[in-house]
Amino acid sequence: MPSYRTPLSRARGLGAAGHGVGHWIGERVSAVALVPLVLWLVFSFVRLAHADHAEAVAWLRDNPLNPVLLTLLAAVSFWHMHDGMRVVVEDYIEKVSTKATLLILNLFVCVLAGGLAVFSILQVALGGQ
Amino acid sequence: MTDATRGPRERPLSPHVQVWRWHVTMATSILHRVSGVGLYVGALMLAGWAVSLARGPEAYAGFKAALGSPIGQVILFLLTAGVFYHLANGIRHLVWDTGRGFGLKSANSSAWFVLFFTAAATLVLWGAYLMGMI
Numbered sequence: 001m002p003s004y005r006t007p008l009s010r011a012r013g014l015g016a017a018g019h020g021v022g023h024w025i026g027e028r029v030s031a032v033a034l035v036p037l038v039l040w041l042v043f044s045f046v047r048l049a050h051a052d053h054a055e056a057v058a059w060l061r062d063n064p065l066n067p068v069l070l071t072l073l074a075a076v077s078f079w080h081m082h083d084g085m086r087v088v089v090e091d092y093i094e095k096v097s098t099k100a101t102l103l104i105l106n107l108f109v110c111v112l113a114g115g116l117a118v119f120s121i122l123q124v125a126l127g128g129q
Numbered sequence: 130m131t132d133a134t135r136g137p138r139e140r141p142l143s144p145h146v147q148v149w150r151w152h153v154t155m156a157t158s159i160l161h162r163v164s165g166v167g168l169y170v171g172a173l174m175l176a177g178w179a180v181s182l183a184r185g186p187e188a189y190a191g192f193k194a195a196l197g198s199p200i201g202q203v204i205l206f207l208l209t210a211g212v213f214y215h216l217a218n219g220i221r222h223l224v225w226d227t228g229r230g231f232g233l234k235s236a237n238s239s240a241w242f243v244l245f246f247t248a249a250a251t252l253v254l255w256g257a258y259l260m261g262m263i
Contacts, residue, residue, distance in 0.1 A: 028226060031219050038216055046254070049263050053186035060182075074179070077172050084165045109173075117176035120183035 023083060030080035037073040044070075060125045067125035071118050078114030082106060157240040161218045164211040171208040209254060214247040 003010070014020040044066070048056055060067050085106045093099040149155065181192035195201050221239050224230050230239060257263050 028223065031223060035216065035220065038212060042212065042254075046263050049258065053182070053189040056182055056189065070179075074172075074175065077175070081165070081169050081172055085169055088162060088166065113173050113176040117179045120176075120179035123183045124179075 023086075027080065027083040027087075030076050030083065033072075033076045034080055037069065037076060040069055041073055057124055060121065061127070067121055070121050074114055074117040074121065078110045078117070082110040085110075153240045153244070154236050157218055157221075157243060160214060161222070164215040164218075167207065167211045168215055171211065174204075174208075206251070206255060210247055210251045213250040214243065217243040217246045 012020075044059075048059060051059065060070070086103060089099060089102045089106060093102060178192060181188040196205060221230070221243055224239075230236065254263075
C-alpha cells in the first residue's frame with residue numbers, strides 16, 4: 001500500500017492530531033512510576049493513620065526515603081492526573097472556549113496543588129516547622 | 130445533489146450505552162475513568178494534608194478531625210477503593226499496551242479479577258482498621 005504522507009510529515013512523526021505520541025507515552029511512564037509509589041503510600045498511611053502532628057513530622061524527618069518518595073509521589077501524581085483529566089475534557093467537552101478554559105484550569109490546579117504539596121513536604125522535612 | 134442545499138439530513142447514530150447490554154469490560158472501562166476523577170479529588174486532599182502538616186499541630190488536628198468525621202470516613206473509604214481499582218486496572222491497561230490480553234476470555238477474566246481484588250483489598254484494609262488492628 002502506498003503511503004500518502006509527505007517525507008517531512010513522516011520525519012516529524014506528529015500524526016493526524018498534530019502532537020505525536022508524547023502525551024500518550026507520558027501517561028504510561030507516569031503510570032509505571034506510580035505503581036510502586038502508590039503501594040508505598042498505602043503502606044505509609046496505614047502506619048500514619050493514628051499519628052499526631054509530632055509523629056507525622058518525625059516520620060518525614062527521620063528517614064530521608066520518606067520525604068523523597070512523598071515528593072516524587074506528589075509530582076508524578078499531579079503530572080499523571082493532569083494528563084488523565086485532559087483526556088476526559090477533550091472527550092466530553094465540544095465547545096472550544098469551554099474546552100480551552102477547562103484545560104487551562106486543569107493545568108493551573110495541578111501545578112498549584114502540586115507546588116503546595118511539594119513545598120509543604122520539603123518545609124517539614126527540612127525543619128521549617 | 131438537492132439534499133446538499135437543504136442542509137444535513139438526519140444521520141444514523143451509532144449504538145450507544147442505552148442499547149448495549151452491559152458487560153463487565155464496559156463497566157471496568159468507565160470505572161477506570163470514574164475512579165481517576167475521584168482520585169483527582171483525593172490528590173487535592175493529599176496536598177491539603179501536606180499543607181496542614183506544614184502549618185502546625187492545630188491545622189493538622191483540624192485536618193485529621195475532618196477526615197475522622199462520618200463524611201470524611203465515607204470519602205476515605207471510597208478513595209481507598211478508587212486507589213486499589215485504578216492501580217489494578219491501570220496495570221491491566223499497561224499489559225494491554227504490550228499487545229497482550231485482548232482476547233475475549235482474558236479481557237473478561239482480568240476484568241473480574243480487578244473487581245475482586247478491589248473489593249478484597251478495600252475490605253481487608255478497612256476491616257483491619259475498624260477492628261483496631263491499624
